[in-house]
Amino acid sequence: MNRTGRVERVTKETSVLVEIDLDGSGKVDVATGVGFYDHMLDQLGRHGLFDLTVKTEGDLHIDSHHTIEDTALALGAAFKQALGDKVGIYRFGNCTVPLDESLAQVTVDLSGRPYLVHTEPEKMAPMIGEYDTTMTRHILESFVAQAQIALHVHVPYGRNAHHIVECQFKALARALRYASERDPRAAGILPSTKGAL
Numbered sequence: 428m429n430r431t432g433r434v435e436r437v438t439k440e441t442s443v444l445v446e447i448d449l450d451g452s453g454k455v456d457v458a459t460g461v462g463f464y465d466h467m468l469d470q471l472g473r474h475g476l477f478d479l480t481v482k483t484e485g486d487l488h489i490d491s492h493h494t495i496e497d498t499a500l501a502l503g504a505a506f507k508q509a510l511g512d513k514v515g516i517y518r519f520g521n522c523t524v525p526l527d528e529s530l531a532q533v534t535v536d537l538s539g540r541p542y543l544v545h546t547e548p549e550k551m552a553p554m555i556g557e558y559d560t561t562m563t564r565h566i567l568e569s570f571v572a573q574a575q576i577a578l579h580v581h582v583p584y585g586r587n588a589h590h591i592v593e594c595q596f597k598a599l600a601r602a603l604r605y606a607s608e609r610d611p612r613a614a615g616i617l618p619s620t621k622g623a624l
């Protein structure tokens with residue numbers, strides 16, 4: 428069974444195409460027009476072992492906000508679509524990833540209910556290239572809302588903004604991979620006592 432998602436999202440502000448294969452090998456083809464964001468989405472595919480295509484044409488003449496946010500919304504929707512009925516998956520995943528002086532701890536539940544808890548150092552460089560560092564939380568909020576997952580992301584310490592953001596995407600990728608992978612002991616079983624996810 429294919430576990431793929433494809434979402435096209437077109438508004439007056441942006442045009443986004445996302446394709447994802449949860450059972451891929453980390454092949455990534457990403458172009459949003461925001462270099463650092465491309466780098467982060469590359470982490471997501473590579474460390475999640477998802478095949479991921481992202482093509483966004485946004486109103487970058489204003490700023491990168493809509494481009495970044497709408498891409499995250501489409502990504503969340505595509506991820507949910509790819510998860511399908513969630514039968515036979517692990518459901519929960521967590522991963523802690525250091526990047527030199529920074530550390531990210533990510534825990535996920537593919538619960539069907541959107542909830543985000545996010546903490547990161549308050550003091551951080553405001554921009555990484557065209558990427559506004561306050562957008563990290565906005566990306567996670569947008570992804571969570573569409574993917575309908577519970578996501579806890581904590582950066583207890585870190586100094587360099589590039590490191591602080593990148594370790595979050597790496598840990599997110601790995602946590603999503605662990606949660607969405609098939610559990611060989613749970614074939615045909617929905618991991619919920621409620622009978623719904």
Ligand SMILES: [Mn+2]
Nearest residue numbers: 492493496565
């Ligand atoms: Mn916004």
